[in-house]
Amino acid sequence: MKSPVYNVKAIPIDKIRANSYNPNSVAPPEMKLLEISIWEDGYTMPIVCYYLPDEDIYEIVDGFHRYTIMKTSKRIFDREHGMLPVVVIEKDLSNRMASTIRHNRARGSHDVDLMVNIVSELTKAGMSDAWIMKHIGMDADEILRLKQLSGLAELFKNKEFSTSWE
Numbered sequence: 001m002k003s004p005v006y007n008v009k010a011i012p013i014d015k016i017r018a019n020s021y022n023p024n025s026v027a028p029p030e031m032k033l034l035e036i037s038i039w040e041d042g043y044t045m046p047i048v049c050y051y052l053p054d055e056d057i058y059e060i061v062d063g064f065h066r067y068t069i070m071k072t073s074k075r076i077f078d079r080e081h082g083m084l085p086v087v088v089i090e091k092d093l094s095n096r097m098a099s100t101i102r103h104n105r106a107r108g109s110h111d112v113d114l115m116v117n118i119v120s121e122l123t124k125a126g127m128s129d130a131w132i133m134k135h136i137g138m139d140a141d142e143i144l145r146l147k148q149l150s151g152l153a154e155l156f157k158n159k160e161f162s163t164s165w166e
Contacts, residue, residue, distance in 0.1 A: 004048070004089055007088070008046045008086065008087055009085070010084070010086075011049075011084055016057070016058045016060065016084060017058070017059055018059075018060050019061065019100065021097050022064055022100055026065050029137060029139065033136075033137030034069055035072075036134075036137065039075065039076060043080070045085075046084075047062070047066055047067055048061040048103065049061060049063075049088055050089060050090070050091065050096050051088050061089060061091075062099065066084075070082075070084055112146075115146055116150050118136070119138075119146040119147060119150070120146075120147070120150045123147070
């Protein structure tokens with residue numbers, strides 16, 4: 001079997017629909033980061049779909065949030081001319097459901113220690129908290145917590161602190 005990724009098709013978004021069984025959800029900050037990622041890097045992964053010939057519709061197996069970004073971001077919709085990169089899998093409904101769950105669960109999570117190292121390295125390289133917030137999709141509290149976990153005082157050298165303790 002040849003992998004579907006070798007046959008990516010550009011499909012108009014109005015020929016694509018969500019499935020009714022995806023249990024995955026993404027919080028608003030991560031959706032904003034996904035929109036930034038797609039704007040900055042383009043679509044780097046196709047949407048995985050099943051084609052329903054009787055309806056001439058592609059139903060999403062994986063990629064609902066990338067699809068949602070196209071529907072909600074005018075600048076991305078315009079740049080992409082309303083077309084999404086799609087690969088098609090041929091599976092019955094039960095196997096499509098299993099594929100959806102596998103795709104969702106295979107994404108993993110970010111290791112806190114590695115995120116501490118990344119924030120530390122970016123800070124040492126001169127990147128501001130604002131830069132990190134914009135490009136990595138973190139909020140100020142998350143950056144502060146990761147810097148605190150690092151235990152490196154140098155990460156706070158450009159911060160002004162209150163003198164209320166004096």
